[in-house]
Amino acid sequence: TGSTRAERLLKAVQKNARRGDPQSVISAIDHYCRHSEWAMNVGDEKGSILDSVLSEVSPSCALELGTYCGYSTVRIARLLPPGATFVTVEFNPKYAKVARQVIEFAGLQDKVKLIEGASGDLIPKMKELFGNVTFDFVFLDHWKDRYVLDTKLLEDCGLLRKGSVLLADNVICPGTPEYLAYVRNNPRYKSTYYKSHLEYTKVEDGLEKSVFMG
Ligand SMILES: Cn1ncc2cc([C@H](O)c3cccc(CNC(=O)c4cc(-c5ccc(F)cc5)cc(O)c4O)c3)ccc21
Numbered sequence: 001t002g003s004t005r006a007e008r009l010l011k012a013v014q015k016n017a018r019r020g021d022p023q024s025v026i027s028a029i030d031h032y033c034r035h036s037e038w039a040m041n042v043g044d045e046k047g048s049i050l051d052s053v054l055s056e057v058s059p060s061c062a063l064e065l066g067t068y069c070g071y072s073t074v075r076i077a078r079l080l081p082p083g084a085t086f087v088t089v090e091f092n093p094k095y096a097k098v099a100r101q102v103i104e105f106a107g108l109q110d111k112v113k114l115i116e117g118a119s120g121d122l123i124p125k126m127k128e129l130f131g132n133v134t135f136d137f138v139f140l141d142h143w144k145d146r147y148v149l150d151t152k153l154l155e156d157c158g159l160l161r162k163g164s165v166l167l168a169d170n171v172i173c174p175g176t177p178e179y180l181a182y183v184r185n186n187p188r189y190k191s192t193y194y195k196s197h198l199e200y201t202k203v204e205d206g207l208e209k210s211v212f213m214g
């Protein structure tokens with residue numbers, strides 16, 4: 001049978017990037033998705049905003065919900081301080097398989113813990129899996145109707161601390177209206193909207209940064 005979009009993206013990385021060079025992996029994916037076949041990576045424009053927020057936070061413990069092909073995983077892992085813990089959650093085994101190979105091609109496999117399963121099942125297990133952790137930084141990029149549920153779950157499981165930063169992709173397109181309402185009307189969050197565009201297009205999209213106040 002034919003390959004999937006994710007597998008074709010992986011082929012483009014193997015063909016055009018340099019092993020052990022995260023920036024070349026990022027550039028190869030962006031070039032492929034802009035010129036050959038669109039894919040739902042955070043992309044270069046929103047990716048630069050992700051980079052700058054990440055550099056401000058410099059997290060020692062980070063979480064990503066929605067690995068997909070590992071594009072944002074590589075973007076995040078390449079900027080983490082040595083010894084940081086970085087967990088990324090993917091429920092689709094085909095995506096997880098591609099992501100593992102993309103992350104490994106970038107040479108970042110020792111910085112990333114990719115766990116397979118659904119966020120709703122795995123979030124309550126984080127303390128058991130990684131010791132009494134709290135996340136300094138969370139990147140939300142999975143199913144848009146799960147953002148609020150999983151944010152509440154992170155709070156209830158004691159996985160956020162005063163100053164934890166949540167960064168949510170796609171708050172305009174496809175859109176996460178309930179999530180925006182939740183973080184913008186909640187006194188426990190200080191939120192900032194970063195206007196941008198849907199990856200590889202001129203369509204408006206943006207990232208919402210929300211600082212948990214404890
Ligand atoms: C529960 N759980 N736990 C872990 C976990 C992991 C996943 C998968 O990684 C997964 C699979 C399919 C879809 C998504 C969400 N992403 C999107 O839907 C998206 C869409 C578009 C867009 C925009 C315009 C279009 F026209 C079409 C698609 C642009 C974007 O940047 C996106 O992130 C994530 C799913 C549920 C999970």
Ligand SMILES: [Mg+2]
Nearest residue numbers: 042141169170
């Ligand atoms: Mg996204």
